[in-house]
Amino acid sequence: MKSSGLARKRILVVEDDYLVAMDIARALERAGAEVIGPAPAVEAALDALEQTVLDGAILDINLGGEMAFPVADALMARGVPFIFATGYDAQVIPLRFTHVKRCEKPMASEQICAALFG
Amino acid sequence: MDTAVWPYGRGEMAERIRTFNWASTPLGPILSWPQSLKTAVEVMLGSGFPASMQWGQEAILLYNDANARILGSLHPAALGRPIFEALPARRPSWEPVLRRVLTGESVVFGEQCRFIHEDGVEREIWVDRAASPIRDETGAVVGLWEVFIDITAYAERQRKLAEDMLRETEAREAFLLRLSDELRALTEPRAIPATASRMVGEYLRVSRCSYGEICGEEVVLRGTWGRDGAPLTERFVLAEYGTALVEEFLAGRAIIVEDIENDPRLSEAGRWKLRAARIVAFIGVTLLEEARGGAVFGVQSAVPRAWTASEVELIRDVAERTWAAVERAQAEAALRENEERFRQFAEASADVIWIRNAESLRVEYRSPAFERVYGEKRDGAFEENSLKDWSELVVSEDRERALACIARALSGERVTFEYRIKRPSDGEIRWLRGNVFPLLDGAGRVQRIGGIGRDTTAEKATAERMEVMVAELQHRTRNLMAVVQSIIAQTLAASEDLGAFKARIDERLIALSRVQSLLSRSEQEPITIGTLVRLELDALGRNVLLDRVEVSGPQVRIRNSTVQVLALGLHELATNARKYGALSTDQGRLRIGWHVEQIDGDPCLLLSWIEERAVGVAVRRDRRGYGRELIERALPYSLNAETRYELDDAGLRCTIALPLAREGPKERGA
Numbered sequence: 001m002k003s004s005g006l007a008r009k010r011i012l013v014v015e016d017d018y019l020v021a022m023d024i025a026r027a028l029e030r031a032g033a034e035v036i037g038p039a040p041a042v043e044a045a046l047d048a049l050e051q052t053v054l055d056g057a058i059l060d061i062n063l064g065g066e067m068a069f070p071v072a073d074a075l076m077a078r079g080v081p082f083i084f085a086t087g088y089d090a091q092v093i094p095l096r097f098t099h100v101k102r103c104e105k106p107m108a109s110e111q112i113c114a115a116l117f118g
Numbered sequence: 119m120d121t122a123v124w125p126y127g128r129g130e131m132a133e134r135i136r137t138f139n140w141a142s143t144p145l146g147p148i149l150s151w152p153q154s155l156k157t158a159v160e161v162m163l164g165s166g167f168p169a170s171m172q173w174g175q176e177a178i179l180l181y182n183d184a185n186a187r188i189l190g191s192l193h194p195a196a197l198g199r200p201i202f203e204a205l206p207a208r209r210p211s212w213e214p215v216l217r218r219v220l221t222g223e224s225v226v227f228g229e230q231c232r233f234i235h236e237d238g239v240e241r242e243i244w245v246d247r248a249a250s251p252i253r254d255e256t257g258a259v260v261g262l263w264e265v266f267i268d269i270t271a272y273a274e275r276q277r278k279l280a281e282d283m284l285r286e287t288e289a290r291e292a293f294l295l296r297l298s299d300e301l302r303a304l305t306e307p308r309a310i311p312a313t314a315s316r317m318v319g320e321y322l323r324v325s326r327c328s329y330g331e332i333c334g335e336e337v338v339l340r341g342t343w344g345r346d347g348a349p350l351t352e353r354f355v356l357a358e359y360g361t362a363l364v365e366e367f368l369a370g371r372a373i374i375v376e377d378i379e380n381d382p383r384l385s386e387a388g389r390w391k392l393r394a395a396r397i398v399a400f401i402g403v404t405l406l407e408e409a410r411g412g413a414v415f416g417v418q419s420a421v422p423r424a425w426t427a428s429e430v431e432l433i434r435d436v437a438e439r440t441w442a443a444v445e446r447a448q449a450e451a452a453l454r455e456n457e458e459r460f461r462q463f464a465e466a467s468a469d470v471i472w473i474r475n476a477e478s479l480r481v482e483y484r485s486p487a488f489e490r491v492y493g494e495k496r497d498g499a500f501e502e503n504s505l506k507d508w509s510e511l512v513v514s515e516d517r518e519r520a521l522a523c524i525a526r527a528l529s530g531e532r533v534t535f536e537y538r539i540k541r542p543s544d545g546e547i548r549w550l551r552g553n554v555f556p557l558l559d560g561a562g563r564v565q566r567i568g569g570i571g572r573d574t575t576a577e578k579a580t581a582e583r584m585e586v587m588v589a590e591l592q593h594r595t596r597n598l599m600a601v602v603q604s605i606i607a608q609t610l611a612a613s614e615d616l617g618a619f620k621a622r623i624d625e626r627l628i629a630l631s632r633v634q635s636l637l638s639r640s641e642q643e644p645i646t647i648g649t650l651v652r653l654e655l656d657a658l659g660r661n662v663l664l665d666r667v668e669v670s671g672p673q674v675r676i677r678n679s680t681v682q683v684l685a686l687g688l689h690e691l692a693t694n695a696r697k698y699g700a701l702s703t704d705q706g707r708l709r710i711g712w713h714v715e716q717i718d719g720d721p722c723l724l725l726s727w728i729e730e731r732a733v734g735v736a737v738r739r740d741r742r743g744y745g746r747e748l749i750e751r752a753l754p755y756s757l758n759a760e761t762r763y764e765l766d767d768a769g770l771r772c773t774i775a776l777p778l779a780r781e782g783p784k785e786r787g788a
Contacts, residue, residue: 017597018683018752019604026607040755062593064679064756086596092589105600 005113007032012057014038014045014071015085016064020105024058024085024112031113040064045071049078056116057082058103061092072097083115124148125159129183132163134197143198144176154254158261168245168266171252177201177216177262188232188266190240215249219262224250229273232266244273283428290432293321297436301443307451311341314440318417319343322429325396325420329440332404332412340444351395359388363402372430373402377422399423403433405441413441470550470571473557476528476564479505491550491573493543513538513547520552527554527567536574549574594637601682602630608744629689632657633682640678647674647723650685651710654692658701666701671712674723680776683748683756690745691727691772699770700729706769714778723776729769749774 011033015021021038028035036052039045041063049057049071057075059068061084068084075082076096084093084102093100101115125132141147145155155173162169162182170181179201186193189205196204201212215225227247233240245266252261297317304310311329319327326344330337330353338353357364362383366373375381376399378392392398399419406412415437417429464471464485470492471485484496492511505524512520516537523533532555538547551572559565605626613619632653636645643649651669676684700706712725746763749772753759760775 016679016756017601018748018755019608020597020600021755023600023604023607038755040758086593105596106603107600 005031005117008034009055009117010034010036010052011112011116012036012039012045012048012052012054012080012082014057014063014068015060016040016062017060020060023106027108028112042066042068042070046074049074049080054078054080056080058085058112058116059083060105061086069094069097072100081116083112124156125163127163129163131181131183131186131197134194135159135163135180138198140198143178144174145178145198152254152260154252154260158252158263162263165265167268170264171261172201172216172264173252173261179204185266188243190233216262219249219251220259222251222259224248229269243268243270245269286428290428290435293317293432294435294439298439298443301439304443305447305450305454307444307447308340310443310447311339311440312343313341314415314436314443315341315343318415318433318436319345322417322432324417324423327417328415329437330414330416332406332414337414358385359391360385363388367402367404368406370404370406372404372434373400374425374430375400376424396420399425401425401430401433403430403437405437413437415440467570469573471569472571473566473568474505476556476566481508482566487573488571491548491571492539493541493546511539511542513540523552523554524567527556527569528564530556530558530564532556547575549578598630598634602627605630612743625693626686626689629654629657629686630682633685636685637678637681640681644675645678645681647671647676647712647725650676650681650688654685654688657689658692658696666707668707668709669711671710671725672714674712674714674778676723676776676778680757683752684776687745687748687753687774690748691770694745695729695770700731703731706731717775717777721778723774723778725774725776727770727772727774729771731767731769 006028009032011028013021013024013028013035015024015038018040021040025035025038036054037045037048039048045059045063045068054075057071057080059071059075059082061068072082072084082100084097084100085105085107086102093102103111103115123136125135136148138148140151145151151159158171158173159180162171162180165182166184168182168184168188170179170185172179177200179196179199181189181193181197189196192205201216202209205212218225225248227249230245230247232243232245246269247264247266249262249264251259252263254260297314300313300317301310304313315327315329318324324345326342328339328342330339332338335355335357336353337356339351356367360383363373366383375384378384378389378398384392392400395418397418397420399422400416402414402416404412404414415433417433464483467485468487469485470488471483472481472488473483474480475482486496488494488496494511505521509517509521520535520537523535526533532553534551534553536549536551538549540547551574552569553571554567554569556564557566557568606623609623609626610619613622636649636653648669648671655667655669695701695708700708707730709728709730710726712723715722715724746765749761749763753761753774753776758777762771762773764771
């Protein structure tokens with residue numbers, strides 16, 4: 001499960017479902033990454049983003065009914081690479097994020113690493 | 119021969135000729151007259167018709183009593199004088215006649231008017247006149263013989279006859295005009311033969327009248343009229359009345375029978391049938407046309423009748439007019455039927471069906487659906503019904519394209535396009551799918567354009583909703599897989615062997631699937647906290663627990679996004695209660711209660727789960743790790759809930775404060 005690509009990288013996890021968030025966090029930690037968050041909502045994610053210098057982020061698009069796009073905008077503004085972890089089809093995602101990779105849940109840490117830094 | 123005796127006879131002119139001084143005329147003394155002259159005079163005087171002679175080169179005039187009356191005041195001076203001295207006015211017309219007769223020719227004049235004087239009264243008579251030569255023994259023409267025949271009475275009769283005929287013709291013309299007017303007013307084809315029959319019957323004063331169509335051997339009557347309830351037939355076979363009649367019929371001649379008893383063309387069987395029907399005389403006129411079959415118009419009389427030629431002609435006229443009127447009415451009825459069929463179809467359609475003139479672009483037809491879709495009167499609102507009026511209802515973004523599609527249809531193309539309209543009445547936007555197509559005339563030119571407009575607003579909305587639902591379903595499924603993955607991993611980590619893992623994972627997956635079915639029905643049955651609690655308790659085996667579990671609380675609806683994690687938490691609480699807690703012994707009790715409270719101005723669901731163990735019952739090894747994690751960590755994390763989880767020897771005391779944030783439009787489930 002070790003992934004040299006994620007070692008010591010600080011990755012923000014934004015995911016509203018506790019169980020899924022914990023899973024992603026555990027996978028990242030096993031791969032040597034430092035997990036920031038996880039944040040269940042836009043506000044918490046923006047807080048975490050303010051306080052830490054990030055190497056990457058995984059964003060669930062739908063956060064309990066609120067869309068995660070403000071977080072994506074903030075990450076883009078800082079040049080932080082990120083991926084969408086989502087079950088949605090591409091047409092739900094605004095045009096400005098078409099270049100952002102999407103990972104379908106459930107996912108493995110190798111997938112996350114490849115999508116973020118591959 | 120005694121001079122005083124010849125010529126014989128007692129008439130005035132015999133007397134005058136006898137006593138006239140002929141010696142002073144070129145004829146000389148009467149005793150010297152040649153026999154030819156004397157014979158001619160004898161014949162003349164003996165004639166009952168007005169007669170006269172002009173004798174010799176000088177054309178000396180002699181005449182009889184009847185002729186004297188015609189001469190009137192010129193008699194008796196005219197006797198014995200040359201014709202043109204006696205009647206100078208006759209010279210211009212008479213001289214050529216005289217010349218022709220003297221060369222041996224006979225001349226006849228017809229119907230000339232003369233005046234005669236009888237007992238001092240002058241009256242007009244009509245005469246036929248003939249002039250012929252008189253020859254002597256040698257064959258030379260020596261005189262002219264002229265005779266009149268009074269045809270006054272005959273001429274009178276003829277004039278009267280002509281007048282009668284004129285009156286009859288006028289009456290017939292008037293009748294036919296009236297017939298045409300009445301037939302033209304009839305729109306029902308079946309009413310026409312009946313009306314024609316009645317009118318002819320009354321006009322000719324016959325006992326009955328009928329119009330029929332030829333169908334093979336039979337004549338089928340389409341309209342009959344009878345006087346005094348005379349029996350009427352519906353159909354008959356002409357051949358049964360006599361083959362001679364069929365010949366007439368096939369030759370297109372009228373069959374005219376004045377008295378059935380004396381007509382050799384009728385068969386005896388036919389006569390019997392006619393007697394039974396009280397028909398004694400009849401006329402049947404047939405119209406034959408290969409393309410259209412044929413028709414028969416008949417009039418019948420209950421007494422012998424000498425039919426006149428004009429009556430036959432009248433019936434033929436009527437037959438032709440009736441046939442033409444029936445054809446016209448049938449064609450019109452077919453046209454009306456056609457129009458009615460189109461109208462029924464178009465008026466019943468839920469789609470807007472319309473027709474525009476290709477030249478003026480005005481609306482010629484619009485179905486009632488227009489009013490429902492556009493919210494405008496279909497003939498009212500637009501005075502002009504022009505294309506511009508319509509295009510102004512189309513939203514500006516779609517207008518140019520819609521008009522371009524109409525233009526393509528005008529150039530002969532079939533076009534399908536979608537457009538939106540804005541209803542002036544309520545400002546509502548509606549989607550329409552238009553099918554526009556050219557309607558061509560006989561020469562293939564676009565005469566009209568037609569269209570069908572379907573209101574697809576509801577379809578569009580459904581399609582959009584479906585799209586959202588599919589996306590939502592995808593999201594939920596993917597998320598669910600992630601949750602399942604997580605549960606499996608957690609359960610595996612906490613299980614000492616595969617047997618324990620299987621038991622736990624089964625329960626948890628079943629709990630998860632219960633929540634899914636609840637969520638899938640949530641549109642119809644909103645999910646309440648009570649539903650969720652009871653669902654988990656029921657899963658434990660309800661009958662065992664009833665008396666030891668107390669559930670109380672109002673009906674509180676909870677958000678779909680809250681349901682899954684909350685249900686998983688409740689499931690762990692319930693399972694643990696039965697395995698390790700209050701419900702694992704016979705005496706323990708479980709109380710679950712909830713209510714809503716305002717916390718910091720926001721509504722909050724406060725739920726308490728209280729387990730009391732029976733005193734003195736040993737506590738089994740408690741394995742509540744996963745349930746506790748869900749309550750203490752997952753609920754606060756995902757739902758922003760505040761929770762407490764206190765487990766001691768007395769039992770478990772768990773409280774959950776769940777914010778009931780308003781249902782936003784972005785509500786999409788976890």
